[in-house]
Amino acid sequence: MRSTGDLLIGTSPSIIELKEEIERVARSDAKVLITGESGTGKEVVARSIHAASRRASRAFIAVNCAGLPETLLESELFGHVKGSFTGAYRDKAGKLEMADTGTVFLDEVGEMTLRMQGMLLRFLETGELQKVGTDHAGVGVDVRVIAATNRKIEDMVAQGQFRDDLYYRLNVVHFLVPPLRDRKSDVPLLVHAALQQFVGTNGYIVQEIDPAAMVVLTDYAWPGNVRELQNVVERLVVTGRNEVVRVEDLPLEIRGGRGMLRPKKERRRTVADELYKRVVEDRESFWTAVYPLYMNREITKSNVRDLVTKGLEEARGNYKIVARLFNMEPRDYKKFLNFLRKHECQVPFREFR
Ligand SMILES: Nc1ncnc2c1ncn2[C@@H]1O[C@H](COP(=O)(O)OP(=O)(O)OP(=O)(O)O)[C@@H](O)[C@H]1O
Ligand SMILES: [Mg+2]
Known part of the structure; x- marks a missing residue:
């Protein structure tokens, strides 16, 4: 899903507060840990902090810590020197080095292995990178670190799956991005923004959402949060055959029985x-x-x-x-x-x- 990177501020107190907090935190270089369910906008928050900070004109580099085997993640973050493993034909800078003077966003930090957590901690303590294939810490870099996870990281700490010393170091400022169901008043704004985004492209018919349909969209629990909302709006635009989207045009899972002739069977x-x-x-x-x-x-x-x-x-x-x-x-x-x-x-x- 394309992301504009701009945090849309709705009317719900929690998101207004979040915006104010972003502006305050952006003035410092403090490490930030962002938690929240999948699709709530953690990356948007991270980008907003960067954009409001004195580092705004420098790099913002996102690293997804999930899904890469440990050794690849290590080289991705810290870089490697030529010959350090099969396929390492030349020296390569890691993302931390590439983010020098800017911000690094460590996404899904809860998925790091304990060993990687140890290496990250060492970097945070010294500010020096040890590339794969060297035995000494070398390059010193100046990066602001923002991390995010959708896991219950306190529980992971309690269960020994996440190092407590790393947790304290990352969690200088904590942002909790609330799920969409707890800030329903933001739904119409997000729906309109998504509509604007999709309708602009190649001549779709759909132009607006009927007020009754908007009520149904607002009532829905959005387990996939803003990402799900954007997908649903895109589907409505792609499949829509009228200018105005009505309740009966909404996907079944959203209207949950409304606007239907027959009740939905479990x-x-x-x-x-x-x-x-x-x-x-x-x-x-x-x-x-x-x-x-x-x-x-x-x-x-x-x-x-x-x-x-x-x-x-x-x-x-x-x-x-x-x-x-x-x-x-x-x-x-x-x-x-x-x-x-x-x-x-x-x-x-x-x-x-
Ligand atoms: N307040 C917001 N304003 C504008 N767009 C938003 C907002 N919140 C979320 N989005 C959009 O929703 C989508 C999901 O946001 P994002 O990728 O930041 O979520 P996430 O919390 O990082 O999700 P995941 O845990 O699945 O990685 C993106 O397309 C993003 O642009
Ligand atoms: Mg994300």
């Missing part, structure tokens, strides 16, 4: 639900999230057919929109239809019109 999540979530909510492409599973026979024809049915329901029978919903490039539309035809996964679209 049912188990199916394979198709899971696939649908991956392509529509997590924004993976059909070609990477579904196609390989089908070709490896991990999912069946009928799973694919159910997925396509769900897509057609959302897209009101328009296969082109299904292709967009499933994150395919426009030029893949024919390929998608050929795939469905060849594997007998086509679903008649007329009944969804």
Whole structure:
């Protein structure tokens, strides 16, 4: 999801307070730990602190501490010297060095191994980097450190999964970005901003949200927070067939029974639900999230057919929109239809019109 990096300030006291706190904290070089559920805007807060600080014109470098094996993360952060491991053909600066005189954002810091935590702590204590492949601390750098996690880091400290000395060092100032359900009055503002962002691009029909639909959007609990909100608005824009979005145009999970003829039955999540979530909510492409599973026979024809049915329901029978919903490039539309035809996964679209 594209991010403007600007923190939108709604009307809820918690977010106004957060903005004031950002401005205060930006004046110092204090380390900041940002916590909050996934999608609440932790990175936006980190960027805002940087942008309001005296380092604003210098680099802001984000490092995702999750998902990289420890040795790669070490070299990513600290850099390495030529020959220190297979494939290290030349000296390479780490992100901490690249962020010199600027800000480094350590995202998902709770996922670091204990050993990496130890190395980070040593850096924070000395301000000196030890590159992979050297046995001495060398380069001194001047970076402001902002870290974030969506884990309950105090619990991790209590359970010995996160070093308490590192925790105290990072947590000089603590920001808690509240979940969207605790600041509902911000929802209309965020919806409007997202709408502005998407409507501008290539001639979509949707222009505005009906007040009743806005009430439903505001009432919804938003477990995926602002990121989920942006995805939902994007889907409404992409699939919308009228200028004004009404309650009945909202996805089922959001209206939760409102604006429907039949009450929604509780049912188990199916394979198709899971696939649908991956392509529509997590924004993976059909070609990477579904196609390989089908070709490896991990999912069946009928799973694919159910997925396509769900897509057609959302897209009101328009296969082109299904292709967009499933994150395919426009030029893949024919390929998608050929795939469905060849594997007998086509679903008649007329009944969804
Ligand atoms: N107050 C806000 N103003 C504008 N955009 C926001 C705001 N809060 C969140 N966003 C947007 O929501 C999305 C998620 O925000 P961000 O990436 O900062 O969340 P996060 O807390 O880092 O999530 P995760 O834990 O999943 O990494 C981004 O596209 C961001 O631009
Ligand atoms: Mg993030």
